[in-house]
Amino acid sequence: ELNRKLFQPYTIKNVELKNRIVMAPMCMYSSHNEDGKIENWHRTHYTSRAVGGAGLIIQEATAVTPQGRISPQDLGIWSDDHLDGLTELVTLMKEQGAKTGIQLAHAGRKAVLEGDILAPSAIAFNDDMKTPVAMTIEQINETVTAFIQGAERARKAGFDVIEIHGAHGYLVNEFLSPLSNRREDEYGGSAENRYRFLKEIIDGVKTVWDGPLFVRVSAKDYHEDGLDVDDYIIFSKWMKEQGVDLIDVSSGAVVPARIPVFPGYQVKPAERIKHEADIDTGAVGLITSGLQAEEILQNERADLILLGRELLRDPYWPRTAAKELGHEITPPVQYERGW
Ligand code: FNR
Numbered sequence: 001e002l003n004r005k006l007f008q009p010y011t012i013k014n015v016e017l018k019n020r021i022v023m024a025p026m027c028m029y030s031s032h033n034e035d036g037k038i039e040n041w042h043r044t045h046y047t048s049r050a051v052g053g054a055g056l057i058i059q060e061a062t063a064v065t066p067q068g069r070i071s072p073q074d075l076g077i078w079s080d081d082h083l084d085g086l087t088e089l090v091t092l093m094k095e096q097g098a099k100t101g102i103q104l105a106h107a108g109r110k111a112v113l114e115g116d117i118l119a120p121s122a123i124a125f126n127d128d129m130k131t132p133v134a135m136t137i138e139q140i141n142e143t144v145t146a147f148i149q150g151a152e153r154a155r156k157a158g159f160d161v162i163e164i165h166g167a168h169g170y171l172v173n174e175f176l177s178p179l180s181n182r183r184e185d186e187y188g189g190s191a192e193n194r195y196r197f198l199k200e201i202i203d204g205v206k207t208v209w210d211g212p213l214f215v216r217v218s219a220k221d222y223h224e225d226g227l228d229v230d231d232y233i234i235f236s237k238w239m240k241e242q243g244v245d246l247i248d249v250s251s252g253a254v255v256p257a258r259i260p261v262f263p264g265y266q267v268k269p270a271e272r273i274k275h276e277a278d279i280d281t282g283a284v285g286l287i288t289s290g291l292q293a294e295e296i297l298q299n300e301r302a303d304l305i306l307l308g309r310e311l312l313r314d315p316y317w318p319r320t321a322a323k324e325l326g327h328e329i330t331p332p333v334q335y336e337r338g339w
Pocket residue numbers: 024025026027028060061103165167168216250284285286287306307308309310
């Protein structure tokens with residue numbers, strides 16, 4: 001049999017993924033009771049991808065405070081009341097052989113909610129959105145604490161991996177980019193200062209979590225006054241020093257700029273960060289075929305392959321890719337006669 005890297009295990013800290021296929025975090029806006037809790041949709045949707053054979057499933061952006069939701073239907077982890085649902089979901093996914101991750105998030109100025117919304121500076125994302133309140137130092141400290149408490153709850157629920165959402169123009173990204181951060185205190189100005197909020201979250205999370213820690217970044221702002229891959233290579237070196245294990249490399253959405261998309265459009269930044277910051281990376285964005293995934297891994301452009309929309313269209317994509325690559329994967333025993 002050919003040596004297919006997509007189906008080789010990947011070990012990070014104490015966790016072994018059975019393959020390199022990762023379900024990307026994707027908001028389902030299906031907490032219909034508006035209390036941040038897991039509902040039947042989540043049980044069905046996530047467990048389907050576990051049965052389909054994904055090595056790691058990263059649960060959608062899950063809010064660390066009620067104000068940190070993108071919408072009232074977002075999942076949450078701001079209260080111990082969320083623990084039962086999350087624990088059950090983790091158990092369901094693990095029973096089907098997947099490892100489990102959770103993306104801890106705060107929407108910042110992109111929240112579409114009643115009441116005040118928070119950001120580093122009082123600048124709206126666009127004309128249609130609310131102008132956020134510039135966070136006080138106390139609000140910054142409270143939010144860092146909320147990420148730490150979220151991580152602690154994620155550990156209690158049994159997740160294998162924690163990912164901090166630092167991408168797509170949500171709160172952490174808003175601190176990193178000079179386009180959204182115009183602060184004049186120790187959280188704004190220089191790169192070190194803009195990084196301080198994320199730095200404090202990482203240090204804090206690590207006091208309650210010694211498992212694999214990923215950070216998702218938007219490695220380009222697609223704006224001449226914004227950040228580019230070179231800036232994220234520096235941030236990634238700092239994250240590595242702090243003990244982050246993997247950078248999940250996405251791009252854009254901190255300001256409303258046009259993103260030129262094409263197959264694998266974010267692979268190059270993942271490759272550069274992997275080699276120039278010397279840290280493992282995940283590649284994501286219009287990766288749809290087994291061959292494309294295999295090329296990325298064999299040429300050491302990234303260590304994990306994340307799939308979003310293709311895994312929505314095809315929960316059995318691991319099987320589809322295995323067939324394409326001439327590789328055999330073991331089906332769930334219940335399906336052995338019909339695989
Ligand atoms: C997303 N994406 C996303 N990203 C993220 O970091 N947290 C999230 O909660 C979400 N939510 C979300 C919902 C839906 C329905 C889609 C389609 C996408 C982005 C996603 O993780 C991925 O980076 C992009 O979709 C690009 O990868 P694909 O879809 O081309 O494989």
